[in-house]
Amino acid sequence: MSGKKKKAVREQLTATVFLLPSLIGLVLFSLIPLVFSLFISLTDWNFLNGMGSWNFIGLENFLDMWTDEWFLASLKNTFIYTIVVVPIGLFLALIIAALIDSFISDRLANVLRVTMYMPKICNIVASAAIWIMLYSTYGPFTQLMRLLGWENPPHFLASYTWALPAIMLMSIWSGLGYHVFIYSAGMAGISRDLYEAAELDGAGAIQKFWYVTIPQLRPTTFFLMITGIIGSFKVFGSVNVMTQGGPGHSTYTLVYYIYKSAFSYYNMGYASAVAVILFLILLVVTLVQWKHNNGSSD
Amino acid sequence: MRKNLVRAGSAVLAAAMLTGLTACGGSGGSSTTATTKAGAASSSTATTMAAAGKTAAAKNNGETITLNLWGGIPGEYGYDEMVENFNKEFKDKGIQMEYTRYKNDSDGNLQLDTYLSSGGSIDIYMGYGGISRLKTRVEAGTALDMTDYLKARGFDPVGELGATNVTGYQIDDKYYALPTKYENKGWMVINEDLFKEAGIEIPLKGWTYEEFREDAKKLTKGDGQDKIWGMYWNLGSGIGDSIEFVGAPLKQYKTYSNDEGTSTNFDNELWKKGLQLIKDTYDDGSAMSYETETADNVTFDQVFLEGKAAMSAGIYNLRIINDLDTYPHDFTTAIVPFPVPDESYMNEYDYSYRPGAGDLICVNPKSEHIEEAMDFVLWYIKGGMAPLASSGRIPLWKGFDADLVTKALCAKEGVFDPESVKAYMAVDGTKAVKTISTKNDSKINDVKKEEEQAFLLGQEDVDTCCSNMKTRADAILAGE
Secondary structure (H helix, E strand, O other): OHHHHHHHHHHHHHHHHHHHHHHHHHHHHHHHHHHHHHHHOOEOOOHHHOOOOOOEOOOHHHHHHHHOHHHHHHHHHHHHHHHHHHHHHHHHHHHHHHHHHHHOOHHHHHHHHHHHHHHHHOOHHHHHHHHHHHHOOOOHHHHHHHHOOOOOOOOHHHOOOOHHHHHHHHHHHHHHHHHHHHHHHHHHOOOHHHHHHHHHOOOOHHHHHHHHHHHHOHHHHHHHHHHHHHHHHOOOHHHHHHOOOOOOOOOOOHHHHHHHHHHOOOOHHHHHHHHHHHHHHHHHHHHHHHHHHHHHHO | OHHHHHHHHHHHHHHHHHHHHHHHHHOOOOOOOOOOOOOHHHHHHHHHHHHHOOOOOOOOOOOOEEEEEEEOOOOOOOHHHHHHHHHHHHOOOOEEEEEEEOOOOHHHHHHHHHHHHOOOOOOEEEEOOHHHHHHHHHHOOOOOOOHHHHHHOOOOHHHHHOHHHHHOOOEOOEOOOEEEEEOOOOEEEEEHHHHHHOOOOOOOOOOEHHHHHHHHHHHOEOOHHHOEEEEEOOOOOOOOHHHHHHHHHHHHHOOEOOOOOOOEOOOOHHHHHHHHHHHHHHHOOOEOOHHHHHHOOOOHHHHOOOOOEEEEOOHHHHHHHOOOOOOOOOOOEEEEEOOEOOHHHHHHHHEOOOOOEEEEEEEOOOOOOHHHHHHHHHHHHHHHOHHHHOOOOEEOOOOOOHHHHHHHHOOOOOOEOHHHHHHHHOOEOOOOOOOOOOOOHHHHHHHHHHHHHHHHOOOOOHHHHHHHHHHHHHHHHHHO
C-alpha cells in the first residue's frame, strides 16, 4: 500500500517537474499580468512614475470611456472591421478552396496553396508597407481601379470613407491563404462516400457543395470564425503602420487605442480599462459561439 | 487582456522595425554612408570654445568612467566627432563617452522613457518634442533639476542662451533641460534658384500671407512628373511643427487662452486665417495636395531636395539639406521667415515667437555620475557641439562666433545662402515668451490635428474646424 502511494507521489512529482517550466511561464507572463492589469484598470497609473505610484480611482476609467469619442470610435470601427473581414474572408476562402479541390491537379494545388499561404508568414508590418505603396496615388491598386473605370479614385489611406475598407481589404488578403489551407485540409477529411451517395441521388456540383461540403466543414468554419473574430478584434499592426488611426479617428481600433493611451498618453490605468472591455467582448463572443455550436450539433 | 497588450507590444517592436525601413527617408535613417562633415573652421572652434567652457574637473580615483549619451541624430552627423573630441580631451581625467542613437519617433521615445524609468545606464540624453514631452519626463522623475548644479558652475542660462530660448523650457522656474540648438520654427526654407528664375525677390525681411500666396502661385509650374509646386507643407508625417507659424503671432496664447491653461484659443481669428491660407494653396494647386502627402508617405527629401517644390516648411531639415552625399542636389537653399497675416505683424520679426531652440539636453537623475554629466552638458553647450554646426545644427550659446558658425554651415559652397543664414541667426533672443503648458498637451494636440486634418481634407469648413478644436479641447480640459 505504502509502495503504491509512494509511486503515485513520485508520478505526480515527475509530472509537476515536467510541467513546471510552462506553469511558471503561464503564471509569470499570463496570470500575474492579467490580475495586475485588472487592478491597474482601477487606478490612474502612469507607468513612467514607477511601481506603486498609482491612485485608486474606482470605476472612473470604466465610466469615462463612454463619453470618450476616441474610445467610441475605436469600438465602432473594430466591430465594423470584424463584421466585414471575417465573413467575407471565410466565404472567399471556402469558394477558392472548393475550386482548387475540384478543378486543379494535386501538384498544382499544393503550389497554389503554399503561394497563397505566404502573406500569412509575412510580417504584417512588411505587408502593410507594400500595401501603402499599392494604395499610393500612382500605385498599382489605384491604377487598377482607374483601368476598371473608376475615373477619379481617392487617396485610399487619406480618405475618411476608404481608409478603413482599405485596411480591411489588406487583412482579407493576408488571411486568405491560411483560411484556404485549413479549408482544404477540412475538405480532404470529408469522406468520398458522401459525395458518391449524393451523386447517386442525382446531386450536381453545386448541390454537392451546398449539401455535403458546407455542412461537413462546419467545425472548420466554426474554428476559423472564432479565431478570425478574436484576431479581428485585436487588429493593430496594419492600423499602426498604414494610417495611425487616421484620417481623424476613422481607423482607430481598440488595440490601437489601448496602445495610444498607454504609450502616448502614458495612462496605463485607462489603457488597462479599455483592455478589460476588449477582454469582456471576446469572452462574450466566445461563449455565445460555443453555446450556439453545442446547441445545434445536438 | 494582458496578452493583448503583450501582443500589441510585439507589434510595436515590429512597427518600429518598419519605421526604420520605410519612414527614415526624411531623417537619413541608419544610412551607412560615412560623411566627413566638419570643416576646419568648426574643428578649431571646438577646441578653443571647449577650453573656455571647462569647469571643475571630475575626480574619480583613477578609474575610467563611461558616460552614456543618447540622442536622436545618427552619429555621422557630427555626434561621432563630438564624442571623439570629448574622449580625447577628457581621457586624462578618466571620463569617456559613448553615443547611442534612438529614433525620435513615438516608438523611439517610448524606448528612451522606458530605459530612463527603469533606472538604466543612460547619463545624458537629448530630448525633442518641446515642453510637453519634457513635462512628462519631469513628472516621471527622469529629468534632473539642474538649477543648483548650473548655479554652482556659474552658468546663467538666461544670460548665456537667451531668455527667449530658455524661458519656455523652465518648469516652476527650474531648469530640467537646456536647449542647445538654435531652431526657429518661425522660419522656413526656399529654393533660391527657383525664386530667381521666377524673378521673385527673396523675402529675407518677411512677407504677408497675401504675398506668399501670390508667390506660391507664380512658382508653380509643369505637369505630371515635371510638376513643381510653389509650396510643400510637409504635413505627411503629421501636422505639427510645419504649421507652427499659424498660431505663432498669438505668442504665449497660441494654444491656451489664459495663463492657467483652463481653456484653449483655437477659435481665434488668426487660427482661422492661417489654416485657410494653407487650404487655399491646396485648393488652387500651388501646394502638393494634402492627400498625396499623407497617402503616399512623401518626405522632405523626395520633394524639396528633388527640386519639386520651391518652398517648404521644416527648418529642422537643415541637417539633411547640408548632406549632399546622401541627398545630392544642386540648388541653393535660403532660410526665410514664414509669412505673417498682414502688414501690421511685420515688425514682429525682431524676436522669435516661440522658444527658438531645440535639442534639449537632460541629465538622468538616476545617473551615478551626475557631476561628470553636468560637466559634459556645459562642455557641449559651450563649444563641444561645434562639429554639429557644419551638419546643420546651429549652436545656441552666445559665446559662439556667429560668423564662424555661418561659415561652418555654409562650408559647402552653394548649399545655403549665407546672407539668409545670417538673417536667420540675427533674430533677437532676449525677449521671452513663456509657453503655457498643461498635462493634457498631447491629447489636445491630437484633437487639434484631427480637426485640422478634417478641414484640410475638405470634411468641414474652417469655422467648424476651429470651433470643434476648441469645444473638444476644452472638454478634455474640463474633464480633468
